[in-house]
Amino acid sequence: MEKILDREVAWRVFAWEFNRSNMHISMGDERAPNYIITPTGVKCNRLFIVGVVTEVENIGKDNSLWRGRVADPTGVFTVYAGQYQPESAIFLSELNIPAYVAVVGKARKFEPEDGNVYTSVRPEEMNNADEELRDRWVLDTAERTLERIRYIEDALSSGKSGNDLKEYLLGKGVNAVLADGAVKAVAHYKNLDKTMAELKNAVIHAIETVATDNVTKVHVQEAPQGLVNYEQGFINQHIVKPEENQVSPEIEEAVSEEENAKSELKEPETGPKEIIAGIIDKLDTGKGIQYSIVVEAAQKDGIDPETVESGIKELMDEGRCYEPKIGVLRKV
Numbered sequence: 001m002e003k004i005l006d007r008e009v010a011w012r013v014f015a016w017e018f019n020r021s022n023m024h025i026s027m028g029d030e031r032a033p034n035y036i037i038t039p040t041g042v043k044c045n046r047l048f049i050v051g052v053v054t055e056v057e058n059i060g061k062d063n064s065l066w067r068g069r070v071a072d073p074t075g076v077f078t079v080y081a082g083q084y085q086p087e088s089a090i091f092l093s094e095l096n097i098p099a100y101v102a103v104v105g106k107a108r109k110f111e112p113e114d115g116n117v118y119t120s121v122r123p124e125e126m127n128n129a130d131e132e133l134r135d136r137w138v139l140d141t142a143e144r145t146l147e148r149i150r151y152i153e154d155a156l157s158s159g160k161s162g163n164d165l166k167e168y169l170l171g172k173g174v175n176a177v178l179a180d181g182a183v184k185a186v187a188h189y190k191n192l193d194k195t196m197a198e199l200k201n202a203v204i205h206a207i208e209t210v211a212t213d214n215v216t217k218v219h220v221q222e223a224p225q226g227l228v229n230y231e232q233g234f235i236n237q238h239i240v241k242p243e244e245n246q247v248s249p250e251i252e253e254a255v256s257e258e259e260n261a262k263s264e265l266k267e268p269e270t271g272p273k274e275i276i277a278g279i280i281d282k283l284d285t286g287k288g289i290q291y292s293i294v295v296e297a298a299q300k301d302g303i304d305p306e307t308v309e310s311g312i313k314e315l316m317d318e319g320r321c322y323e324p325k326i327g328v329l330r331k332v
Contacts, residue, residue, distance in 0.1 A: 008033055010048035010104050012141040015075030016202040018047070020195070022117035023188045024109050036107045036119060037188065039195050040148035041181030044107045047121055049077055050129050050137035052319035052332055053099045056092050066092040070101060070121075071319030073138060073209035074202040078120040079103060088123040098322050098332045100129040102137075135210040142203050149196050149203075151178060155186050156193055209318065272303050273311040280321055280331050288330040 021044070023037040035043045054076075055069040065082040066089050081088035088105075095101075105123035112118075151174050160168050162183065169179040186192060279297045283289045291312075298308045312329065315321045321331050 008045040010046040011042050011044050012048055012137065012144055013038060013042055013044060014141055014145060014199075014202060014206065015049075015051075015070075015072050015077050017042075017074075017145065017199055018044070018077065018107070018119055019075055021119055022109075023184065024111075024117070025184070036109055037181055037184050039185055039189050039192060039199065040145065040152055041178050041183075041185040042148065043177055043181040043184075046104065046124075047077075047107055048102075048104050048137075049121070050100070050102045050134045051077065052134070053092075053095055053097050053101050054316060054319055054322040054332070056095055056097060058093070065089070068092050068095075070103060071317060072134075072141075073206040073318050076317050076319075077103075078118075079105065079123055079126075080108075080120055081123050081126075085123055088126045091126045097324070098319070098330075100131060100134050102127050102129040102133065138206050138210045142207050145199065145203050148178065148182075149199060151182055152185065152192060152196055155182050161187065272298075272307050273314055275301055275303065276308060276311040277315055277320060280315070280329055284329070284331045288324060288328040291327045291329055294329060 017038050017040060018036075021036050021038040024034065025037060025043075026034045033045045035045050038044055049070060049072065051070040051072040053068050054071050057067045059065050059067050060082060065080065068079040068081075070077045070079055079088075079092070081092055083089075103121060103123050104125045105121040108120045108122050110118045110120065151169065151172075154172065155165055155169060158165065158168050165186065166179050166183045169182055170176065174182070189195060276294065276298055279294055279301075280289060283293065283297065294312070295305055295308050298311075299305070303311070312321070316323065319332055321329050324330055
């Protein structure tokens with residue numbers, strides 16, 4: 001039991017934020033944990049994600065390495081499973097896509113010589129999930145992300161840095177781990193205020209995607225039951241104090257503010273992407289629809305081929321459609 005409880009917390013983070021994280025720190029020797037610091041200050045060693053697998057590919061010899069794309073409403077996580085994750089590799093190899101999955105895994109980064117940073121997840125556990133579980137994960141992750149955004153916005157407006165900023169955040173009741181991460185994020189990421197505004201947009205879109213009417217009533221400590229046994233009991237210890245069973249007033253206020261502003265921030269529902277989604281939904285009777293037919297139908301609605309291509313890519317990234325084979329689209 002002690003060994004389990006000593007595990008690093010598995011954080012809930014949207015793909016949009018995780019994929020824009022390019023700060024990496026090591027805590028010492030080879031056995032010490034490594035962390036990816038996200039723009040909202042998450043010191044991320046492990047992740048808990050729920051999404052739709054839209055693509056699985058064997059990229060190793062003798063089926064030794066599998067790559068999967070797990071989409072949430074904001075983007076896509078890249079998951080790699082190989083010889084050191086045999087159960088997850090088998091799970092991916094036998095998966096019928098598209099499929100809802102839940103993943104607990106290690107946050108990893110790859111930094112080639114060009115200086116770019118690419119993030120990925122090495123699964124420790126992968127299980128089948130469903131739409132309800134995905135929606136609950138989205139709402140919970142949205143609440144936690146909005147709360148972290150508030151911390152960063154408060155840190156930026158304070159004008160403080162270093163230890164002074166950490167003490168300031170601790171005085172505001174911010175979790176010590178997040179306070180330390182926030183200080184590092186503020187020092188590392190440029191144009192962080194712009195990033196926070198864009199992340200809010202992504203959160204709004206995620207909430208709208210699951211189409212719920214009770215977003216502000218979700219219990220932030222409610223964990224999916226029967227998902228990963230060894231995760232239960234501590235997977236929700238991220239940023240919420242034990243006595244806080246309901247969404248804090250600050251989160252309700254943040255959601256309310258964003259809902260009031262969404263008419264200015266979100267793409268109109270009659271925009272090209274939603275028109276394309278409607279075309280795929282209408283024409284796909286279960287066997288898929290030719291890409292060229294979607295393009296032709298979209299052109300009749302006045303959408304040019306380049307916009308169709310970018311719209312389909314967004315829909316695939318959001319897990320709303322996938323490409324079972326080249327040139328064919330299917331709705332999820």
